[in-house]
Amino acid sequence: MRHQRVSVGPIALHSRHFWYCLLSGFFVGLSGSPTLVHAFFQSTANSETVAAPHDPVPNTPVARWWKGNLHTHSLWSDGNDFPEMISEWYRERNYNFLAISDHNLLQEGQRWMKQSALASRGAANALEKYRARFGGSWVETRGEEGTDSYQVRLKPLDEYRYLLEQRGEFILIPSEEITDRADGKPVHMNATNLDEVIQPLGGKTVREVMENNLRSVLEQEKAKGREILPHLNHPNFGYGITFEDLAAVMSERFFEVYNGHPGVNHRGDAKNPGVERMWDLANHLRVNKLGGSLLMGVATDDSHEYHGKPGSRPGRGWVMVRAEYLTPEHLIRAMKAGDFYSSSGATLSDIQWDAAAKKLSVTIEPAPGATYWTEYLVTTTSGEPEEIGRVGLATQELSSSYTLKDGETIVRAVVTSSLAPVDPVFDDQKQQAWTQPFTMVPAE
Numbered sequence: 018m019r020h021q022r023v024s025v026g027p028i029a030l031h032s033r034h035f036w037y038c039l040l041s042g043f044f045v046g047l048s049g050s051p052t053l054v055h056a057f058f059q060s061t062a063n064s065e066t067v068a069a070p071h072d073p074v075p076n077t078p079v080a081r082w083w084k085g086n087l088h089t090h091s092l093w094s095d096g097n098d099f100p101e102m103i104s105e106w107y108r109e110r111n112y113n114f115l116a117i118s119d120h121n122l123l124q125e126g127q128r129w130m131k132q133s134a135l136a137s138r139g140a141a142n143a144l145e146k147y148r149a150r151f152g153g154s155w156v157e158t159r160g161e162e163g164t165d166s167y168q169v170r171l172k173p174l175d176e177y178r179y180l181l182e183q184r185g186e187f188i189l190i191p192s193e194e195i196t197d198r199a200d201g202k203p204v205h206m207n208a209t210n211l212d213e214v215i216q217p218l219g220g221k222t223v224r225e226v227m228e229n230n231l232r233s234v235l236e237q238e239k240a241k242g243r244e245i246l247p248h249l250n251h252p253n254f255g256y257g258i259t260f261e262d263l264a265a266v267m268s269e270r271f272f273e274v275y276n277g278h279p280g281v282n283h284r285g286d287a288k289n290p291g292v293e294r295m296w297d298l299a300n301h302l303r304v305n306k307l308g309g310s311l312l313m314g315v316a317t318d319d320s321h322e323y324h325g326k327p328g329s330r331p332g333r334g335w336v337m338v339r340a341e342y343l344t345p346e347h348l349i350r351a352m353k354a355g356d357f358y359s360s361s362g363a364t365l366s367d368i369q370w371d372a373a374a375k376k377l378s379v380t381i382e383p384a385p386g387a388t389y390w391t392e393y394l395v396t397t398t399s400g401e402p403e404e405i406g407r408v409g410l411a412t413q414e415l416s417s418s419y420t421l422k423d424g425e426t427i428v429r430a431v432v433t434s435s436l437a438p439v440d441p442v443f444d445d446q447k448q449q450a451w452t453q454p455f456t457m458v459p460a461e
């Protein structure tokens with residue numbers, strides 16, 4: 018993994034916008050005609066074959082942060098709303114991408130659902146709300162209303178995406194939660210940007226199940242020539258997966274360091290470490306003992322409940338990915354290069370890893386009224402428990418950095434806000450942001 022990268026901050030974005038506004042204003046002021054402004058940029062574009070500044074397909078886009086959720090459920094499996102309603106929820110809240118990842122299926126083919134089944138899913142009013150938002154000509158039903166025969170059609174992704182996607186603003190990515198078990202323990206893995214459904218392959222042990230399903234995903238990625246992102250879900254759900262499992266399956270490069278479902282034991286218990294601690298323990302084994310690559314951390318919603326009842330509601334965990342284009346391939350490539358962070362509320366404007374200087378730098382984009390606490394967690398080669406994820410530096414500065422010292426091999430930063438999340442999952446929860454871990458040990 019290489020993390021050397023060019024700084025691309027919001028200043029570049031702002032200045033470009035600034036100049037365009039300034040020039041537009043100048044030309045409008047000068048000529049009194051917006052048409053001339055348009056003509057000016059068009060002629061520039063034609064003569065130099067460069068896209069105009071307002072073009073939705075820019076010629077030289079600046080890398081920027083895109084917000085997305087990669088773990089979501091709908092009526093197609095055990096979520097309780099229509100995929101269009103869920104997509105709209107995220108789109109309206111300035112997400113740029115969403116992967117609805119239903120259990121062991123892709124949203125394709127003919128599917129009808131009885132209205133009575135909606136009620137048993139805790140969604141008695143879902144059809145009414147769906148009609149109110151999208152209109153009667155979009156919603157398809159059959160049978161006689163008020164009888165048991167009354168059904169509503171669940172539309173496939175390839176049908177509804179054209180209603181909701183906006184180029185450069187919001188995209189939907191096909192996904193599946195490959196939902197498997199081993200020894201009675203849940204082993205769930207999301208695969209983002211699939212082309213074909215993957216049936217869970219099973220296996221004798223947790224690690225075998227992880228490896229089998231991961232192999233399926235990687236085979237499809239190769240066969241179809243597309244980027245697919247597998248990530249292991251909620252390791253502490255049913256305490257199914259240990260940190261040793263996370264370390265041993267080296268081909269798994271992503272896991273959920275935060276999942277907004279209240280039932281996933283994020284903080285662990287008396288016997289089991291919390292998920293963040295597992296991350297450091299697994300990465301110590303992977304990098305310092307096995308000579309492999311780092312495991313990266315994703316935050317997701319795992320949302321099922323969309324009608325305000327208790328449960329796994331949307332909006333609790335997301336990733337911010339730095340890429341030039343809003344396409345699945347560009348987002349996934351950026352994530353594979355480690356150019357993303359995870360959040361339950363806190364926002365970062367910049368993260369830089371200077372591999373040559375072994376230095377990690379973080380800049381926070383502060384929310385009004387918030388103060389922040391940034392911890393740089395370092396791991397040394399010693400293997401002593403207190404040397405795994407030790408606090409190397411704690412600071413209240415909005416911009417800070419940490420340089421690895423002798424014997425220290427891994428560093429990551431976690432930023433904690435003084436503010437609670439909008440919809441907290443547990444008592445005393447604060448908004449956080451997690452950078453990826455970085456190491457100067459060459460991987461792979």
Ligand SMILES: [Zn+2]
Pocket residue numbers: 194205250251
């Ligand atoms: Zn799951």
Ligand SMILES: [Zn+2]
Pocket residue numbers: 088089090194319
């Ligand atoms: Zn799920």
